[in-house]
């Protein structure tokens with residue numbers, strides 16, 4: 001309840017209204033005390049008028065007059081002479097004297113707060129100005145008890161009133177807040193949950209209806225976000241379907257092409273010189289087509305399996321890659337491979353790391369064409385990661401390849417390539433939590449570096 005928006009509003013409203021009431025209460029209790037004392041002074045002045053009419057008052061009459069006025073003594077100063085107009089015996093000496101002729105608001109407040117918290121029956125003296133020029137000054141002595149009592153009564157009345165006002169205001173405000181703010185926010189949350197269940201269902205996109213501008217804007221923003229998301233999801237679905245179709249086509253195409261490859265191999269044995277001459281070209285073209293289908297298929301498995309991390313001797317893998325690349329060379333001495341292994345074991349998926357290295361080394365090998373060169377593979381480590389660097393002294397990456405580095409299909413510049421190798425390698429390394437980047441590139445060669453983190457996460 002107190003963690004809800006309306007609950008918080010309820011409490012805050014009560015607190016603030018009570019605070020406002022306290023701010024009103026303090027000056028008004030001071031005013032109440034001053035009015036009380038002034039009324040006593042006025043009554044005492046009226047009682048003392050009897051003395052002016054009759055100089056010798058009977059003691060019973062004097063007592064009655066004082067009792068009616070609610071005071072013990074009245075002293076009137078007229079023409080600078082002090083007259084004890086009415087008097088009776090004080091039960092105790094005067095404890096405090098208050099001058100009401102020109103009091104500051106601060107003094108009034110302090111005196112009032114002091115008075116309202118006391119519960120003793122002490123005698124106080126109040127000094128004021130007589131009404132209607134009835135003298136220069138008037139002094140009365142009275143019991144503080146009834147004053148304290150009246151002040152407390154007054155305070156309690158204010159307290160009750162403020163409690164009623166604050167509860168009433170709080171409840172009203174609570175209703176308004178619920179209606180104007182909480183209801184639309186709840187609607188916002190509800191429609192988000194509904195949308196989450198089936199984002200492709202356009203009916204679940206929020207219909208803006210809040211009347212508060214800020215909430216209305218939030219609803220509009222959410223509606224447009226949901227529309228965009230739904231559209232993106234639909235597009236993704238279409239792309240996934242398309243990808244699936246491409247994968248199927250590539251698969252069947254590869255099978256068909258494999259047959260063609262077998263047949264075209266045999267064409268080379270033909271006796272017809274024209275066929276014999278064209279056969280190798282046909283074989284190469286078919287081989288390229290097979291490679292393209294295979295690569296597309298590999299990439300089409302959009303979700304590469306999660307790497308199965310294990311510790312293994314990485315130099316074995318590097319040796320395999322190098323051996324395979326040497327086999328592809330027409331002249332084994334055309335390219336020198338230099339492997340430097342400063343680390344025995346790494347933790348990775350051996351199958352995937354093999355594919356990564358194969359792509360990098362094959363690219364380097366292909367970059368030389370028929371010319372001679374050298375490929376260095378260096379394996380190192382630091383505290384946090386293992387690094388594998390593949391460096392060649394070939395011509396370096398062409399601008400188009402750099403521009404689309406690691407982007408599938410778009411970075412390839414070779415006639416026989418599909419432009420997928422680096423994209424696949426990059427994806428596999430990222431799947432290990434590592435990085436693959438082009439460390440160096442110039443006309444003196446290219447250098448790719450793989451970093452594999454050692455930590456769990």
Ligand SMILES: Nc1ncnc2c1ncn2[C@@H]1O[C@H](COP(=O)(O)OP(=O)(O)OP(=O)(O)O)[C@@H](O)[C@H]1O
Nearest residue numbers: 363364367396397401412413417418419420421422
């Ligand atoms: N070591 C390198 N030296 C020079 N160019 C490179 C090197 N590595 C990559 N490239 C360039 O980057 C392009 C993209 O490489 P990527 O491996 O992604 O595709 P590909 O080799 O053309 O085709 P695929 O690997 O799919 O058969 C290559 O076509 C090539 O131009």
Ligand SMILES: [Mg+2]
Nearest residue numbers: 359363421422
């Ligand atoms: Mg390649």
